[in-house]
Amino acid sequence: MTDQVLIFDTTLRDGEQSPGATMNQHEKLQLARQLERLGVDIIEAGFPASSGGDKEAVSRIASEIKQSRVVGLARSLAEDIETSWSAVEKAAKPGIHTFIATSDIHLKHKLRMSREEVIDRAGKAVRLARSLSDWVEFSCEDATRSDRDFLCKVVETAIREGAGTINIPDTVGYSYPSEIYDLIKFIKVSISETENIIISTHCHDDLGLAVANSLAAVEAGARQVECTINGIGERAGNASLEEIVMALRTRKDHFKLTTGIVTDQIFHTSRLVTAITGMPVQPNKAIVGANAFSHESGIHQDGVIKERSTYEIMDPKTVGVSKSSLVLGKHSGRHAFRERMQALGYSLAEEEVNLTFKRFKELADRKKTIYDEDLEAIVAEEVLRTTETYKLLSVTIMAGSDVVPTATVRMTVEGEECHGAELGNGPVDATYNAILKLTGRRPKLLRFAISGITGGTDALGEASIRLEEDGNVAVGKGAHEDILVASAKAMVNALNRLAYMSRRPQAANRL
Ligand SMILES: [Zn+2]
Structure with missing residues (x-):
């Protein structure tokens, strides 16, 4: 088994389902570019069949992003799958992610389908998706509340029809670490074909266990984690990308796994998501919260000054938290301004530099020192x-x-x-x-x-x-x-x- 864990970012799809976090096309494209810089393996860019606007946003992202795979979500319906494919097919690395619910509670109340019908629908969906795309992921919605033997039948069908990635989501955030560990192990033992495919995990945070559950799934053999920046998402949100990545990195002694994430882009990506969606990060949030690396108590401060590792398990620089606060002032020129913007992770087009520099000058006339936060606010308003x-x-x-x-x-x-x-x-x-x-x-x-x-x-x-x-x-x-x-x-x-x-x-x- 590979020792690399693929990072599947769904900030643009599941994250965007957070109440209030709607992003327009322009904002989605800005974020997709940053996700590519962050080094995510797969960007779930949207749910093309949900609306014409979403389809357009996905296809714009697909035509621009080169390094990360760009995938679109689709229900197990021919129309959804075809729409999804037409949105992503121009991507350098396209993919289709299709799903159907497998728990009895969803079958009975939502789908109103029998188990046989679900297996049939799943098989047809994957077959159609594979006829269009080399890369197909199949998800069993509400997997953690599904009957295990039935779940395995659906997974077997999807693999037989050509799905290369099988996702076992904890859609409602109901599971706990040892249970999800056991479930992934069970699937791996029961279905020998899983050796040749990637098992993925997608956990929600309703009980605050999304990250712990995702890591447990990884320990059981999952090699893809679906997550979002700042953990945003439906209801209590998804597993947070930054926490997963930094847990794997900081405790490499235990997990012995790697990811392709450029960690020093984490902090900037988090700020960008906040700037775009307007959803703040709580100060005590792990990795990206304002207090994540600050030490208030005298004993801790003293310890950190003498030797950082006494109370700090991560160097803030690894996630891109810079300590320099004073940056620009009234006399700073366009060149310095542009450089600082680049250091903050913004690659602005000429006309965007003009717009933001003008605002910066106006602000600098009234305010002595301009901090990074001020610049971020300007970019958010003028560009994002x-x-x-x-x-x-x-x-x-x-x-x-x-x-x-x-x-x-x-x-x-x-x-x-x-x-x-x-x-x-x-x-x-x-x-x-x-x-x-x-x-x-x-x-x-x-x-x-x-x-x-x-x-x-x-x-x-x-x-x-x-x-x-x-x-x-x-x-x-x-x-x-x-x-x-x-x-x-x-x-x-x-x-x-x-x-x-x-x-x-x-x-x-x-x-
Ligand atoms: Zn979800």
Whole structure:
């Protein structure tokens, strides 16, 4: 058996199913490029049959990504499989990932099919997929709650029809490490053909066991792990890529396995996912949380200063956490700016450099030192997040102790410029009233928060907002020296996501 564990990243598919984490095509492409730099073996770029927009995003990713394999998800239906193939076929390394549920509970309540019908459907799906693609993965949805003998029959059928990768997902996050270990061993012992294929694991974190379960599956012989950056995903999320990779690397003495991940790209990738989706990482999150490498207690600090390994099992540099905080200022030129951007992992096109450099100069006029976090906020706004439907042009606010707060907003709505003024209880309320009036949307505000991106009173303020409309939840972020402008930007960002989501129908089947 090989000692390399393949990393199958599903941030763009399963991760995007997180409430509020919807990404548009442009954002998906940016992330796919970074995943390739990170060295993931397989990028699951989307679920092409779920919508025309998703299919287009997958095919754009497929035509650009060269190093990583690009695969599309498909239910065990001819139409899904053909759509998926037409989206990925231009990729340097394409693949189809098809699935069907195998647990009785799914058969009875969701598929309303007999076991025989499921075997038949799975076999036909893999055969069709193999007629199109050399690389086919088959997944038994809800495998960990399936009858083991039946599960083996389905797996045997899929292998016989040509699937080279068999995925055993813990779709509902129900299993525990020794159980999943035992299940993978059982499959390997029961089906001798598994020797020539890759067994994959795909664990959800409903009980906080996704990473532990994935590692247990690897110990039992799985050689592919499906995971997401920051562990984002449906409900409690997926196994987190950074934790899996760093566990295998840090405890190589035990696992004796490797991955192809360029670990010093981990931190940047995590920040990029946060910047794009607006979903923050909890400070105490392993590997990529803000506190993951900071030592508060005096005893620990003293120990680390004397000898790092007393309390640190990983060097922060391995995952790309840089200690240099002071970077650029008013006198920094375009060259220095560009270099710093490259060091942060952004490879910007000429016109993107122009846009971001202009914003940087404006900020540097008002703020003495510009930190990496400030630069990331600028890239997020100017490059990563496109303003497809709505764009904020200007906001002017009158507020104080003796006036009724009034906001005048100028923006474009689907390319048409418009403006309007509204009153409110406070300046943010007035601004939001004006924006909602112009856009004609009526979302419910679920959460609103403001924080400073870096320290100091001249820091960029970051507003984050969570909206709900017709059952869709969208998050938005905005950064500006003026927190009121930041708040307006966050609202417009979230409305763009809602507009995107309402155009895109949601598929019913998820893995
Ligand atoms: Zn999943």
